[in-house]
Amino acid sequence: xxxxxxxxxxxxxxxxxxxxxxxxxxxxxxxxxxxxxxxxxxxxxxxxxxxxxxxxxxxxxxxxxxxxxxxxxxxxxxxxxxxxxxxxxxxxxxxxxxxxxxxxxxxxxxxxxxxxxxxxxxxxxxxxxxxxxxxxxxxxxxxxxxxxxxxxxxxxxxxxxxxxxxxxxxxxxxxxxxxxxxxxxxxxxxxxxxxxxxxxxxxxxxxxxxxxxxxxxxxxxxxxxxxxxxxxxxxxxxxxxxxxxxxxxxxxxxxxxxxxxxxxxxxxxxxxxxxxxxxxxxxxxxxxxxxxxxxxxxxxxxxxxxxxxxxxxxxxxx
Amino acid sequence: xxxxxxxxxxxxxxxxxxxxxxxxxxxxxxxxxxxxxxxxxxxxxxxxxxxxxxxxxxxxxxxxxxxxxxxxxxxxxxxxxxxxxxxxxxxxxxxxxxxxxxxxxxxxxxxxxxxxxxxxxxxxxxxxxxxxxxxxxxxxxxxxxxxxxxxxxxxxxxxxxxxxxxxxxxxxxxxxxxxxxxxxxxxxxxxxxxxxxxxxxxxxxxxxxxxxxxxxxxxxxxxxxxxxxxxxxxxxxxxxxxxxxxxxxxxxxxxxxxxxxxxxxxxxxxxxxxxxxxxxxxxxxxxxxxxxxxxxxxxxxxxxxxxxxxxxxxxxxx
Numbered sequence: 001x002x003x004x005x006x007x008x009x010x011x012x013x014x015x016x017x018x019x020x021x022x023x024x025x026x027x028x029x030x031x032x033x034x035x036x037x038x039x040x041x042x043x044x045x046x047x048x049x050x051x052x053x054x055x056x057x058x059x060x061x062x063x064x065x066x067x068x069x070x071x072x073x074x075x076x077x078x079x080x081x082x083x084x085x086x087x088x089x090x091x092x093x094x095x096x097x098x099x100x101x102x103x104x105x106x107x108x109x110x111x112x113x114x115x116x117x118x119x120x121x122x123x124x125x126x127x128x129x130x131x132x133x134x135x136x137x138x139x140x141x142x143x144x145x146x147x148x149x150x151x152x153x154x155x156x157x158x159x160x161x162x163x164x165x166x167x168x169x170x171x172x173x174x175x176x177x178x179x180x181x182x183x184x185x186x187x188x189x190x191x192x193x194x195x196x197x198x199x200x201x202x203x204x205x206x207x208x209x210x211x212x213x214x215x216x217x218x219x220x221x222x223x224x225x226x227x228x229x230x231x232x233x234x235x236x237x238x239x240x241x242x243x244x245x246x247x248x249x250x251x252x253x254x255x256x257x258x259x260x261x262x263x264x265x266x267x268x269x270x271x272x273x274x275x276x277x278x279x280x281x282x283x284x285x286x287x288x289x290x291x292x293x294x295x296x297x298x299x300x301x302x303x304x305x306x307x308x309x310x311x312x313x314x315x316x317x318x
Numbered sequence: 319x320x321x322x323x324x325x326x327x328x329x330x331x332x333x334x335x336x337x338x339x340x341x342x343x344x345x346x347x348x349x350x351x352x353x354x355x356x357x358x359x360x361x362x363x364x365x366x367x368x369x370x371x372x373x374x375x376x377x378x379x380x381x382x383x384x385x386x387x388x389x390x391x392x393x394x395x396x397x398x399x400x401x402x403x404x405x406x407x408x409x410x411x412x413x414x415x416x417x418x419x420x421x422x423x424x425x426x427x428x429x430x431x432x433x434x435x436x437x438x439x440x441x442x443x444x445x446x447x448x449x450x451x452x453x454x455x456x457x458x459x460x461x462x463x464x465x466x467x468x469x470x471x472x473x474x475x476x477x478x479x480x481x482x483x484x485x486x487x488x489x490x491x492x493x494x495x496x497x498x499x500x501x502x503x504x505x506x507x508x509x510x511x512x513x514x515x516x517x518x519x520x521x522x523x524x525x526x527x528x529x530x531x532x533x534x535x536x537x538x539x540x541x542x543x544x545x546x547x548x549x550x551x552x553x554x555x556x557x558x559x560x561x562x563x564x565x566x567x568x569x570x571x572x573x574x575x576x577x578x579x580x581x582x583x584x585x586x587x588x589x590x591x592x593x594x595x596x597x598x599x600x601x602x603x604x605x606x607x608x609x610x611x612x613x614x615x616x617x618x619x620x621x622x623x624x625x626x627x628x629x630x631x632x633x634x635x636x
Binding site for chain 1: 359360425
């Protein structure tokens with residue numbers, strides 16, 4: 001069963017890890033948000049791609065919640081001595097990823113080719129595909145004006161309220177050929193439990209992306225989204241506050257409402273059972289289950305349950 | 319006393335370290351060879367500049383003979399896992415230098431401004447000036463054809479015989495304004511005991527550089543060279559074999575002959591005392607002393623002796 005997962009950082013990456021564990025090698029493609037990408041110290045840093053990469057290669061630091069486990073900080077400390085800003089922490093092994101990727105980009109490689117080469121070197125069985133090869137940096141408007149996403153997310157620790165979100169340059173972006181091919185071959189599409197506004201939102205905002213999803217659905221491929229909001233709060237990150245400050249409901253139903261036009265089914269957590277009828281009222285079929293993924297086994301369990309749910313849709317490949 | 323030293327890697331860097339130790343802060347400028355500069359993993363690496371930088375900031379690894387003492391190799395090992403070539407070893411703290419410098423260059427900084435910012439951050443009292451801001455990569459012709467310098471020097475460990483040397487793009491290069499100003503303000507110019515062909519040679523080959531030296535000499539500034547060949551052999555590196563394969567004499571006299579047009583005085587090691595008359599016969603005044611610089615005290619001692627020797631020339635500032 002060919003599965004395409006849409007993912008931002010941690011939540012989507014965890015579900016992708018579960019999917020990789022239960023699918024045959026090569027059957028999972030992850031389309032990853034690149035709106036968070038930034039340049040630090042002249043190097044191209046891709047927080048969402050790398051969260052998925054490190055998760056799928058078994059190197060993610062689950063305790064810290066980002067980066068590589070067992071990481072060291074020699075380069076960052078030396079950069080501090082050289083007067084470089086250090087609010088965006090990068091570990092030594094993480095730096096190697098950014099160095100190798102940026103070197104390929106400077107040589108003229110596309111973003112997709114650059115990251116695939118690194119994925120190949122690490123030997124993961126999954127392809128992690130940037131949603132687009134061009135730069136589409138996410139920016140958020142706060143009461144202090146527009147901020148680059150990482151300035152808001154890391155430097156200002158998500159303290160300001162978000163009044164508006166934009167993806168700079170998105171009007172000229174296109175899904176890559178690899179993304180289009182993966183969606184054309186998909187039997188199931190799963191939108192992971194990532195922030196609907198700044199993780200999944202940019203993916204769906206790439207011109208042509210929703211058409212690719214519509215084409216898949218037209219051949220009876222189910223598109224299933226998993227809520228990243230549980231009991232009204234985001235498990236990680238500012239999705240709950242963002243939904244509220246932008247006038248949406250911070251709930252699983254509020255997430256489902258973001259995706260109504262694009263999806264067939266919606267997965268919400270058991271603690272949100274009482275919301276199930278109102279999600280169903282959006283015209284969506286629902287699965288209510290434990291979505292927390294507390295450990296590796298939990299990731300695989302949720303992946304199996306979501307795939308089983310997808311299998312109940314008309315036309316889904318068995 | 320304002321001193322300008324011309325330096326390549328280790329030998330010139332050691333003498334620069336000695337000069338820094340005995341001069342007033344701010345009185346030493348080092349003009350450094352950039353022909354060895356290379357791009358590794360997309361980062362601009364400057365072996366000669368960095369040898370001087372690490373030497374003058376007390377961080378050079380004297381035992382290993384390159385890089386920073388106490389260095390770790392996490393990034394390099396991680397790059398190896400990512401399939402990057404690893405024959406050009408770079409330590410973690412060294413990587414930070416290359417990352418910070420390359421970031422500034424990508425932002426549009428000149429090479430000189432980029433390295434001065436790093437020197438300022440490290441608080442060294444000396445200015446280390448690239449001989450030119452444009453790229454002039456040294457290439458050597460071997461029996462297998464033309465090789466980039468680091469391919470010859472590091473990857474092939476200087477095994478091939480060098481048949482010819484060229485500095486690509488040198489015809490369009492210029493000394494920087496900072497180099498011209500340093501030479502215009504100099505009371506003494508010292509050519510360090512670096513390889514005359516591929517360390518000092520590129521500096522003197524920058525169009526206009528020998529004119530700047532001639533202008534300095536016209537106002538009675540002595541130019542003194544120190545031999546990097548002692549007892550017929552190079553203390554480090556392939557200078558001896560290069561001199562021989564290119565048809566020169568591998569001796570202190572052979573080095574002096576390279577510089578005859580540019581210098582007033584020549585310093586040769588005590589083991590080469592018997593060569594002193596033939597060096598003098600080139601029209602040069604000579605100093606014979608211990609040039610080995612076995613430790614930090616030895617660097618300062620040689621610096622003092624060379625400066626005293628310079629002081630004996632007509633017109634040299636006391």
